[in-house]
Structure formats: C-alpha cells, structure tokens
Amino acid sequence: MPGLPADVPVPGGGHLRARWRFLRSDTGLTVLLGASSIALVACVALFPQDFPVTPLMVPLLLGTLLLSRARMVGFAIFTILCLTAATILQQTYELRIVAALGVMYAVCLAVVVTGRRARLGVGRLQGESMLVxxxxxxxxxxxxxxxxxxxxxxxxxxxxxxxxxxxxxxxxxxxxxxxxxxxxxxxxxxxxxxxxxxxxxxxxxxxxxxxxxxxxxxxxxxxxxxxxxxxxxxxxxxxxxxxxxxxxxxxxxxxxxxxxxxxxxxxxxxxxxxxxxxxxxxxxxxxxxxxxxxxxxxxxxxxxxxxxxxxxxxxxxxxxxxxxxxxxxxxxxxxxxxxxxxxxxxxxxxxxxxxxxxxxxxxx
The missing domain is CATH 3.60.40.10 (PPM-type phosphatase domain)
Structure with a gap:
C-alpha cells in the first residue's frame, strides 16, 4: 500500500494491494473507465434536460492515454454505444446538439481507426514512459x-x-x-x-x-x-x-x-x-x-x-x-x-x- 512502510502490518493489506494492482492494470483501468461512462449515461437518463452528453469524451480521452491498443479500440466502440444511448435518452435534437454529437462520433471513429493502425501495443503514456x-x-x-x-x-x-x-x-x-x-x-x-x-x-x-x-x-x-x-x-x-x-x-x-x-x-x-x-x-x-x-x-x-x-x-x-x-x-x-x-x-x-x-x- 503506497505511503506505508513495508514492515508495518495493515489489516486486510494484502486485499488492498491486490485491488490497487488490479486498478492499475489494463483490465482494471478499462473497468473503471467503463463504469464512469455508464455513470455518465445514468446521469443523462436521470436529468435529460440538464445533463449534457459531452462529458463522455473525458473517459475516452483518458482511455487513449492509458489503455493498450486493443483495449482502446474496444473502449472507443463502447463509448459510441454509450453516446448513442445517451442521445436517445436525452430526446433533444436541436441543431447545436446534433452538431456536437456529430463531432463526438467523429472523434470516437478517429480513435478506432488510429488505434487499429498503432504500431505499439501500449498506451500513449506507457509508450512515452518506455522511451524516457x-x-x-x-x-x-x-x-x-x-x-x-x-x-x-x-x-x-x-x-x-x-x-x-x-x-x-x-x-x-x-x-x-x-x-x-x-x-x-x-x-x-x-x-x-x-x-x-x-x-x-x-x-x-x-x-x-x-x-x-x-x-x-x-x-x-x-x-x-x-x-x-x-x-x-x-x-x-x-x-x-x-x-x-x-x-x-x-x-x-x-x-x-x-x-x-x-x-x-x-x-x-x-x-x-x-x-x-x-x-x-x-x-x-x-x-x-x-x-x-x-x-x-x-x-x-x-x-x-x-x-x-x-x-x-x-x-x-x-x-x-x-x-x-x-x-x-x-x-x-x-x-x-x-x-x-x-x-x-x-x-x-x-x-x-x-x-x-x-x-x-x-x-x-
């Protein structure tokens, strides 16, 4: 557990370390970002007139930085599905909203395409860390x-x-x-x-x-x-x-x-x-x-x-x-x-x- 000396026993410390390692892994990050996207879709469902769909781009951005190539492509497709669900739930189709949705769909598709063409199988931040x-x-x-x-x-x-x-x-x-x-x-x-x-x-x-x-x-x-x-x-x-x-x-x-x-x-x-x-x-x-x-x-x-x-x-x-x-x-x-x-x-x-x-x- 970060911040604690190795020789100090921590009740349930083994479980905490295991959970921390899981959250830092590719699978753990995917689950965490996916849960965040689902939570944002739920907010749109509860407050369709007040909560925008644009925050869905935040987990996508983090995914492009942190996830491996295969996970990133899958997560971008998942974001497209979440975006579609949020659009249906919002039930508002003004011109500015339609334009914003079009841009967001384009960004998701761009992530899918660039992810399939990526030459490294690691996230961008991981790749930069390797080069450093x-x-x-x-x-x-x-x-x-x-x-x-x-x-x-x-x-x-x-x-x-x-x-x-x-x-x-x-x-x-x-x-x-x-x-x-x-x-x-x-x-x-x-x-x-x-x-x-x-x-x-x-x-x-x-x-x-x-x-x-x-x-x-x-x-x-x-x-x-x-x-x-x-x-x-x-x-x-x-x-x-x-x-x-x-x-x-x-x-x-x-x-x-x-x-x-x-x-x-x-x-x-x-x-x-x-x-x-x-x-x-x-x-x-x-x-x-x-x-x-x-x-x-x-x-x-x-x-x-x-x-x-x-x-x-x-x-x-x-x-x-x-x-x-x-x-x-x-x-x-x-x-x-x-x-x-x-x-x-x-x-x-x-x-x-x-x-x-x-x-x-x-x-x-």
Whole structure:
C-alpha cells in the first residue's frame, strides 16, 4: 500500500494491494473507465434536460492515454454505444446538439481507426514512459566512474533541435583494478530521434565490449558488430581513449572521427592528435592504429563529435580552430569545472547532435 512502510502490518493489506494492482492494470483501468461512462449515461437518463452528453469524451480521452491498443479500440466502440444511448435518452435534437454529437462520433471513429493502425501495443503514456526509460539508459552508460582526485572527467551532450534522443553517446568504464579508464565516444549516422534507436542498441553493445576486450580489440569488434546488424544507415564514427590513471599515459584510436585534441599546460598550446581509422560498419577486418601520449599535471584532452566543428560550406579545420578558440576564452574566464557543458552550449550547430568529453589532470 503506497505511503506505508513495508514492515508495518495493515489489516486486510494484502486485499488492498491486490485491488490497487488490479486498478492499475489494463483490465482494471478499462473497468473503471467503463463504469464512469455508464455513470455518465445514468446521469443523462436521470436529468435529460440538464445533463449534457459531452462529458463522455473525458473517459475516452483518458482511455487513449492509458489503455493498450486493443483495449482502446474496444473502449472507443463502447463509448459510441454509450453516446448513442445517451442521445436517445436525452430526446433533444436541436441543431447545436446534433452538431456536437456529430463531432463526438467523429472523434470516437478517429480513435478506432488510429488505434487499429498503432504500431505499439501500449498506451500513449506507457509508450512515452518506455522511451524516457530508454533515453535514461543511454545517459546512464555515459556516466563517468569515480576517479582519483587528480583527475577531472566530464561529458556533455546536446541533441539536434533539443530532442531528448541523439545519435551521439559516450560509454566509459574502469579496468585493470581501476588503474585504467576506457572511454569511447560514438557518432551514429543520422541525428535526433532517427539515430536515437540505433544509438541505444549500439551503446548497449559497446558498453559490454569495452569492459570485456583489450583496448586494441575494441574498435574491430564494434566494426564487426555493426556489419552484422546490416542497418540501412549502419555506419558510425568513434574515438576511443585508453588512459592510465597512475602515469597519465594514454592511447587514442579513431574510426572516421574528428581528431582528439590535447592541451599542454606548459605552453598553453592545443595539439590535434591525428590518427587514421576507417568508419565503423562499412569494411570488415580492420586494424586501428593508436597514437600515444601522456597527460602531465595541468594537461587536458578533448574528445568531441563532428557536430561541434562541422557546418555547411566550412572546412572542418576551421571548425576545430573555432572550437579551440572558444575553449581558450572559457578557460580565461573560469576554471575547468562544468567546462564541457559551457563549451557545448557555446559552439557547434544546433541542428546537429553535439557531444564533448573533457579529461583534465589537475595540478599538484
């Protein structure tokens, strides 16, 4: 029973919980909405001159939101019958009432037609809840595991048009007794909702691969996975970082992705780490050559997707320069804290998905 601790006995509590579960089920909701419709018809029968028939649309509206497809179609037909009974009982056929009834019948028929064509077998609110859960799973996989105090790692994501779904995602884990941080940033072909479903499936697969395979085998395995899916738009770009949290040594591998960028604290210079690697999902049996480096105290590394640097009719190198210029201005004004969110908000195209990962080794 909601609101009561689990260890407090409630007289008849088992029956109350069972009734509550029944009312929340598809069958229980159908019974409750059907009873409401019958009660409204009874009100029309008792007060034919005073009680309108239009309130019958309220249970129908709730049914379209809460009931499964099969139940919704059946309930819409039941509403048509209730509407017919209420019309006969009311015995008033003025022009405005006839027009209102016509609109109500049309709404009921529209619910029947759209319900038969629906592709999901769940209610609209249930479907939305499922999509929100899927989105949260993508975001949860991008959470950075706890790191030593000297390391600051942040990620930020902004989808095209402000949609909650995106084709860019990040997967991260720690390996070798927590000594190494493994991160991969992926940009699935397409953007927004169109790429969101593919991103969900791919992020789940990559989450398993990155924790199970050596760093050198991860991108070839991801490439093979995409080839097996045979999606119509089945390619993706990726950048992979393998970082030793004790020494600061790292390896970066890319698959058709914009180069990672390292900032050297001593000189304040940004250095693109260019490494070649084909796009994932197009050609089998590939090898991805790493570029190696080291993050000393104060150094930083940026991983990002092309939405941060690409715009129509502009060379990507100019986009990278623009991003690094904005990054340097942000660092002059403020520290590295929340740097990823601030940089994603200030650069890139709002019509494309954007993702950024910042790795910073704090001084002393």
């Amino acid at each position: 859960d899927l989105r949260d799973r993508i975001l949860a996989q991008a959470e950075i595991p706890p790191l030593p105090e000297e390391w600051l790692v942040e990620s930020a994501l902004s989808s095209a048009g402000g949609s909650p779904f995106a084709g860019d995602f990040v997967v991260a884990t720690r390996r070798h007794l927590g000594r190494k941080l493994e991160v991969v940033m992926v940009d699935v072909s397409g953007k927004g909702e169109r790429a969101g479903t593919r991103a969900l499936q791919l992020s789940g697969a990559m989450s398993g691969l990155i924790g199970a395979l050596p760093a050198a085998e991860f991108l070839p395995a991801a490439n093979e996975y995409l080839l097996q899916r045979e999606w119509e738009e089945g390619f993706a770009t990726a950048v992979q970082l393998s970082l030793d949290l004790e020494t600061g040594s790292f390896e970066v591998r890319t698959a058709g992705h914009p180069p990672a960028v390292q900032r050297h604290a001593g000189s304040g210079r940004w250095e693109p780490l260019r490494t070649e690697g084909p796009v994932l999902g197009l050609v089998p049996d590939l090898v991805y050559t790493p570029i190696r480096g080291r993050l000393d105290a104060g150094d930083s590394l940026l991983l990002y997707t092309d939405g941060m640097v690409e715009r129509p009719r502009r060379d990507i190198e100019l986009g990278i320069d623009a991003m690094l210029g904005a990054a340097e201005r942000l660092l002059i004004k403020r520290s590295w804290d929340r740097f990823a969110d601030r940089l994603v908000s200030s650069v890139g195209s709002p019509d494309d998905d954007r993702a950024l990962l910042v790795v910073h080794r704090r001084l002393g």
